[in-house]
Amino acid sequence: MQVFKSPKDSLGDLAAQSVANLIAAATDLAVVVDGQGSICDVAFNKDELSLELDAQGRWMGSKLADIVTPDTRAKVNELLQDAALRKSSNWRQVNHPSPRGDDIPVLYSAINIGRDDRFLVVGRDLRPLAAMQQQLINAQQSMERDYIRLRHAETRYRLLFKVSSEAVMIVDAGNNSVLDANPAALALFDQSAPRLLKSGFANHFDATSTQTIGALLADVRATGRDNSAGVRLATTRRQCSLAVSLFRQENASLFLARLVPGASESGSATLKATATLLSYFEAAPDGLVITESDGRIIRANPAFLDMAQLSSPEQARGELLDRWLGRAGVDFSVALANVRQSGSIKLFTTMVRGEYGATAGVEVSAVLLSDGDDKPGIGFAIRNVEKRLSAASASTRELPRSIAQLTELIGRVPLRDLVRETTDVIEKLSIEAALELTGDNRASAAEMLGLSRQSLYVKLRRFGIDDHASDDQAEDE
Incomplete structure (x- = not known):
């Protein structure tokens, strides 16, 4: 502590009232305590603090240790002991209980005034500082939450970037150099990461594709819209489809380049066959239904929807087939058990019940569909036989039903x-x-x-x- 060098010359002989005013103005609150720790006098610089701590004048005559929270009473005793030994004590934070519920923190220092073994305890209200500290803590927590979200987003991005089967590269829009590439891109170019990164993007394609790539990147950079073009790799001469998107990161423009190799002839044939089967499924005159192993509908064609008097596939999807097929669930249970046991059934005679009460006789053939899963599906073919004519018309005199x-x-x-x-x-x-x-x-x-x-x-x-x-x-x- 540094004190005035010549207090008598600079301050003169101050009267008690002047000293009291000076103390009250220099601190938020001041307490005069006797040698037993009892409060002899109190001064507040803030009316709001006075009303909250000493609204009923209860401090006068009370011990200073009794008007603080129990966990800070030891600090009050240490405060007065230091002042008795060294004329003044170090600053210590003490909390006062408040009628509002929250404790009021006050920073105290005690001074031995040398009269009748009395101490002047001056305090500073720490609530503004505590509020600033709380704001700082809230800001730090908010920033930490943002950092956590960013880290999670980056982790998801890196994981998706790594496991994607599509070749993906990040290209600098300024100099067209490769900044990052996923394992699928490295495998497609048959190069290691050190050789591919920082290299020119167009250098990995043949000469005929270089001009196409330059025009594609320039168009995406100028318009900001996604675009694509057909290119050929320099090493394998493999035809690929290149799709480019523009995005910004840290005030830099980057390209997201995706490469999809051209489909082989066998792949094209497979896709064509699949498209043909799907076309037949939708256009077949017989009802075709694919269900899970428990008979829950996965997909149904329009012919079955007409039989069941449904207007859209969504009405059937997820429902049990016995809602419309079989008599009260008995027939369907028998058919389902036979399919599971033998793998297929043929020409099982039953009926279809429409959503609005219409019924029709049908023949059902079904087969177990297995693609290696633990729970294979079942395919049903349902044919309406309500209007089927007999091979020979019966005479009027023979039994109408054989x-x-x-x-x-x-x-x-x-x-x-x-x-x-x-x-x-x-x-x-x-x-x-x-x-x-x-x-x-x-x-x-x-x-x-x-x-x-x-x-x-x-x-x-x-x-x-x-x-x-x-x-x-x-x-x-």
Whole structure:
């Protein structure tokens, strides 16, 4: 500490009031403490600080150690002990509890004034400094978060740049030199990184492509729009497609150059075959559906959408096929089990239920699709057989349904409906035979069949052979 060299000449004999005013003006707060640490007098330079710390005048008569937070009481004792030994103490930060909840930090120093063993404790309010420190901490944390985001973005960029199967290079737009290249680009040019980096970009292409590359880079640099051109490598003479984009980084313009080798003849043939298969899938008149192993639809063609009365593929995608195929899920479960067991099924007879209630008889063929995955898919071919004509038309006197025809209904029609239909067929044939034997005499036919005439008339109308039932009934009566 440096004090005045001649205080009596420079300051003179100051009165107590002048000294009090000087102390109050020079500090934020000042406390006079006796030898036992009790407060004898208090002065505040800020009204706001006075109201917050000593609004009720509770400091007068209290011990200085009692009006600070418990964790800083030891600092108060050290403050007064240093002042007693050395006339003045070092500055120490002490916290006062505040009614608002937050502690108020104050930087204190004690001075032994040499009168009745009293000490003058002067303090500086550290809240503005604490606020600045908090702002600095917030700014540092914000910058650290930005740095972390940048590091993460750079890591993702480097990883994508490294694992990309497409040859990618970063080229300086000023001198057209290669600044960076991924492993795919090094493999395409068959060169090591030291030889490729910092070299001229156009030097790695044949002479016929050099002018094309120069014009391409100049156009992208001038317009800022992406552009592409066909080029040929200098070493392998391989034809490639070069796509160039312009971007800025750290006040420098850079090119992002992407090279895609030309497809081979076998690759072109494969792509053409794939396109043909996709075209057939979409245009096939039969319903074609590809599902997961559990029957959940991956893709369906327009023919199946028409059968299921759906307007878009999105309505079917992700749904179970048994929502539309099979009777109450029974048929579909059987078909699915057979496909998993044998690998395929052929001409499985069932029905399709439309979204709005329409039904149609169909034949289903399915095959297990495996491409090495643990869960292969299943391909379904669904053909509408509702309008299929029989090979030979049946006569009016033979059974309308043969055993083979009834067998085809198994799985499509419940057993009770199948039995009811068979009973109706036999009943109708028996009535027609009785009418033929009796010369269309309904009374004799009823007696032959063991029916009342009224029951016979009801059955005639039911089977559609009651054209003259009303007249004959009137005559019989």
